[in-house]
Structure formats: structure tokens, C-alpha cells
Amino acid sequence: MSGIEVNLKHCLGDFDLEVDFTAPAQGVTALFGPSGSGKTSVLRAVAGLERTTQGVVRVNGETWQDENRFLPVHRRPIGYVFQEASLFPHLSVRENLQYGMQRVPEAQRQIPFHDVVELFGISALLPRSTARLSGGERQRVAIARALLTSPRLLLMDEPLSALDHAAKQTILPYLERLHDEFAIPSLYVSHDPNEVARLADHMVVLDSGRVTAQGDAAPLLTRLDMPLSGYDDASALLVGKVTSHDHSYHLTWITLQGNRIAVPREDLPVGRHARVQIQARDVSLSLRAHSDTSILNILPVRVIDTRDISPTQVLVRLELEDGQTLLSRITRRSAMGMGIREGMQLYAQVKSVALLT
């Protein structure tokens, strides 16, 4: 059976973990939840760094552990990226990168050294000592080092959380590229909804050691009963295709089954898959399609659900014609005034769209 099956039971003092999920054999699966929800414990158990009272881990049909078998960490074909860059201080950047690679038999090395070094833009750092790297550089080297072992599963434990905002923004594109260039499934632990929206294809939501939801990332991001929609920067993820470029106004058009969205021009080939992220706060609602507005992206939608998130604001979950979902955050006053209710047809005016890949 393909996919990553994880079934763990563990008691540790008053914290008990009982998770059971199957992640697809491709793409990024985010393990999302507040701190203390057990995300890191799950990741460590999958890596074999932590022994659980009961545990089954199977990756693409290969059993890493069950009742009578426990593959030690160094025998599991994983790449692990820790929260803080964990480079070996006694080795140079090049030696750090080679450490894992050299321990993999040559026949099993599928990812060439130079490709990775090139992709992560670290060739200039190779002869340096790790002490003189910036936080972002360290994490790039750490991710590259994990990749060079040609892992069959990549495990990332909040790799961006120790970095400042600017450094985060420089690493995210590398992680997105990773996703495109290498077909390695990954489990990505995060408590940052923004990161999840940018990187995840699938999601496992954890709370107090239990799985509360799992499935495709896009619908889960907008579910009003899920913690993700409650954040200040709650957002929706839409998937479409690049259909044309507008040279005179410097725009790229992305089509989502009948509707199209304009984003600032990006050099992407026509026909390519594109993910866009739309923040709930950037979506306003209107009863009619206005043509006398500066807003370029207006999409016909149907109201699925609403939830009051504060005495002043309401979060509205909307469905596009192709079934994808969108969130809009408006004032309660406007919602009352417009008479918003389930099933109502509206027009979503999208003020700003971020193109992800």
C-alpha cells in the first residue's frame, strides 16, 4: 500500500498521544496544531528518535516499525530537518553536506551534490566554517544536507520557526522549489497557518495528542470549525492554471474553471499549475457584480457557512463554481445589512492575491 501510515499510542505522564493517519505518498503533508499538541512527538516517532508504547509506521508498504520490529534511526531512509539548524560545528559547510551523503551507498544516491548546492544557492559557502553563517544560511545548509541522503521521506520540524521574518521569506521559495524539483513526500510540522497555506498539499490537524482532521489542505484551511480559520491572517488556497500573460499591464492570468484571477506578472510557463493564497481580510462581498470598481478580481460565489469571530466581525465561507473555497472577513454590520445567509449567491471582490508557485 502506498502512502505514509502512522499509528501511534504513547503515554508520558499526563500527556497521552493517540494518533492514526495516512499521508499520501507525494507532496507536503503539514502536521498542524498548537504547541503541545504532539506534532513534534509524532515526527520524532516516525524518525525513530522516540520509542512509543505502541507504534506502527509504514512508508510505501515498507514497515519501519510495528509490534515486533523497530528499525533504528540510522537505518530509516529519512531526511530530518530540526527546528534550529543543527550543523556540526567541527565540520565545514562542505563536510556537513557530505556527512550524510557519504553514509549512503553510492548506488542509492539519487540527488547529485551539485544540483542541491546550486538549488539552495550555497556554493559560495562550501569552504566556510559553520560559525560564520547567518540563521537563514544555516537552515538552507541543513535542508540541503538532509536532501543529499536521497531520503524517501523528508521530515521537517518547524524549520523556519527560529528565523526572523526576513530570513523566513528567503527560505520559503527554496522549500517551494524543493516541492517542485524532487518528488520526495514530506511531513512538515508547523503552527504557522501562513506557512501551511504556502507549502502544504495535505494536512493533519492535531490537538492535545489527537488527530482532529485530515485531508487536502485547501478545504481544511477554510473550515470554520477548524483552528486555521480563526487566525488573524486566515487565508484560502486556490489551485488553478496559468493561462496567459498580459504584457502591457504586467499581469499573469490564472484560470480556475471558468473564472480567472490576475496576479502581478510572474515568469511562469502557460499551462503550469499555480497556487494562489487569498487572505480572508482581503475579500469583500457584494450583492451584484460591479464593473465600476478598481478591483480586478471578482468571483461569483455561494455562501456555505458563517461564523462570528468577534463582536464586530464575521467570517464567511464561500464556495466558488468549481467547488474550491474562499474566506471573507467582513463586519457583522455589513453581514446583517446584506442579509447574508447560507446558499446565497454573492460576488467576492478580491483585493490582493499572492501567487505561491
Add this chain to the structure above:
Amino acid sequence: MAFDWQPVWLTIKLASTTTLVLLIVGTPIAWWLARTHTWYKQALSAVVALPLVLPPTVLGFYLLIMLAPDGPVGRLTETLGIGSLAFTFEGLVFASVLYSLPFVVQPLQNAFEALGPRPAEVAATLRASPWDRFATVVIPLARSGFLTAAVLSFAHTVGEFGVVLMIGGSIPGETRVLSVAIYEQVETLEYGQAHLLAAGMLAFSFLVLMTLYLVNGRITRSHQP
């Protein structure tokens, strides 16, 4: 009068052998102490630290009883055909290992604790087997601990007197080490010889400690980002 080098060589031989044995024996003990959190960890720590507070004569007395032909260790060595270890060089090594144990275990334990489990975990996720990660990650990163342990164990063995006198006596070429030789020279009023040896010891000890501080200072600095 010719200078008698024999006690000097014997002392160096004893200190080197002891240090080597201690690094082999002390490393797993220190590793275990740094990684375990059971109640008997404290009990073992206390046992390891005992030689720091006990008068060497107490340790020497018990060792003498243990190593004697009818003592517990003595009986074992007799059945193995080695004979009693009391008043032999091997017996001195055995005694020195116990006597200098805290000087090896404590710096190593501190170094392993400061290192934490993370570097070895990282190495494990990079396919390194337990021995491999110990050799390629733990030892290099804890090298200042190993250096301190080796130097302290060597120097402390050179400086031991009470234990040697109790279980080794003063057999030339076998158990008559420097400290014992100096003691005897003073007893027999041979101050000239005693001066030579004592001044040599003083200079040696100072040099050893200064080298240790210098090297450790450099390692610590090179680790700072």
C-alpha cells in the same frame, strides 16, 4: 652521584597506563551518567566521587585487603593464575584507576551533558550508526572534556603517594614511583636528590596545568560563533 632515572620512568609508565585504562573505563560511565535520570544515578555519582574526599590511606587500606591473596579480588587473580596484585605494578595501576576515576568521569560527564543529545540525533538521521556517531560527532565535539580528563588523570596519578605507599610499598622498578622516592630520600637525609626530584615535579605540574588551560581556552574560543 648518578641521578636515578628509574622512579621517573616508572611514574610516567604508571600515569600513562592509568590514563589509558581510565579513558576506556571512564567514558562509558560518564556517558551513562550524562544520559540517565534514575535515582541510582546519584548513588553511582557519589561512589565515583569518593576518592575526592577519602584519605588515600583509607582507599589504600581497603585495596590492600581486597588485593591480598585471600581478599575478594586477590582470590580471583589467584584462580586466574596471575597471583596477588598487592605490591606489583599491575596492582598500582588498579589502585590508580580507582583513585583517579573522578578526575576522568567528571570532566567527561560535564562535556557530554553540555553537548546534549541533539548532535548524536542529527548524526543518526544522517545514517550514522551508534559507534560511528560517537567517533565522528561526540568525541570531536567533547574533545576539550577528553583532553581535560586525560591531563588531570595523568597529573593526579603522578602526584599520588598515600595509596601507592599502602599497596605498592617501594620496590625499585616495580612500585617505587617519584613521590615515594622523594619521601625516602628525605627520610635518609639525601636532600640533594630530593631537591632535584621535587623541583622537577613542581615544574612538570605547572607546565601540565598551564598547557591544559591554554588549550582549553583556545577550544572554547574556536567554538564561539
